[in-house]
Amino acid sequence: MPPFARTSLALALPLLTAACASMSTSKPAVAQSLDWTATPVYTTLTLSAGFQPDPQTVSVMAGGDTRASVVSADCAGFVNPAAPDVDINYTAGSSPLKIAASASSDTTLVVYDPAGIWHCNDDASGTNPAIVLPNPASGNYNVWIGTYESGGRLVPAELQISESVSSNTAAASPSASASNDYIGGDIEWGDDGSQWSNDGECDDPRFLGPGAAAGNIDADRFHDASDCRSLYEQGQLYLR
Numbered sequence: 001m002p003p004f005a006r007t008s009l010a011l012a013l014p015l016l017t018a019a020c021a022s023m024s025t026s027k028p029a030v031a032q033s034l035d036w037t038a039t040p041v042y043t044t045l046t047l048s049a050g051f052q053p054d055p056q057t058v059s060v061m062a063g064g065d066t067r068a069s070v071v072s073a074d075c076a077g078f079v080n081p082a083a084p085d086v087d088i089n090y091t092a093g094s095s096p097l098k099i100a101a102s103a104s105s106d107t108t109l110v111v112y113d114p115a116g117i118w119h120c121n122d123d124a125s126g127t128n129p130a131i132v133l134p135n136p137a138s139g140n141y142n143v144w145i146g147t148y149e150s151g152g153r154l155v156p157a158e159l160q161i162s163e164s165v166s167s168n169t170a171a172a173s174p175s176a177s178a179s180n181d182y183i184g185g186d187i188e189w190g191d192d193g194s195q196w197s198n199d200g201e202c203d204d205p206r207f208l209g210p211g212a213a214a215g216n217i218d219a220d221r222f223h224d225a226s227d228c229r230s231l232y233e234q235g236q237l238y239l240r
Helices: 166-173 227-235
Strands: 011-012 018-019 041-050 056-062 087-093 099-102 105-114 118-122 130-133 138-147 155-162
Touching: 056 099, 056 138, 099 105, 099 138, 099 227, 105 155, 138 155
Parallel strands: 041 087
Antiparallel strands: 011 018, 056 155, 087 138, 099 130, 099 155, 105 118, 105 138
8 A cells, every 4th residue: 555645854863853844755865775665564554543453463574784773873773774564554543652562582663654753762661662652643654673683684573553552651751851752661670780870870871861871881781770760750861
């Protein structure tokens, strides 16, 4: 099914800034390495508000050989640049929309929404990504499920689309500081095993925002729980 027309040439650096350009049906030049116009690899779902069953699920092989950061430096993982994994043609109602993935491997998520805005997430719940849109627009959503590790190896994963989002999660959107959308899911905080724990800054590289320390390293992932949780609850952090 052909995608709905994009009504805006807006490209948002996910979880950080939003910028709007003139009305156009062309995609932003920065996004040319991920072809949202191509037929999806697995399927196109046509869903309307109140869809059943909820969640809708699609089995995919996640990953690819292109960095998701081609659309934004804040997007993690490796995806297939030739086509989305799944398209969602969605008619919105009053419910939030959650797009998530689960796998035994560390996966990431990239979503291109009907307004031409990119949304990315990694590690919303353990090593599984999730994106919650509190006020989703009607239209075509292109979805890529990536792998955090490089190498082009594909791994089994399940894409999940749901409107069953708790009111607390949906209402938490403003806490995502400079973001226009909320990256949802139950956050796994980890422990305080980092040498930089309890220093008043978040040293876990999964997070960005005013409360994040500079130069965070991968070894501190899940190892600064107290600082990161406190700053997140204050609205000083958001998940990548």
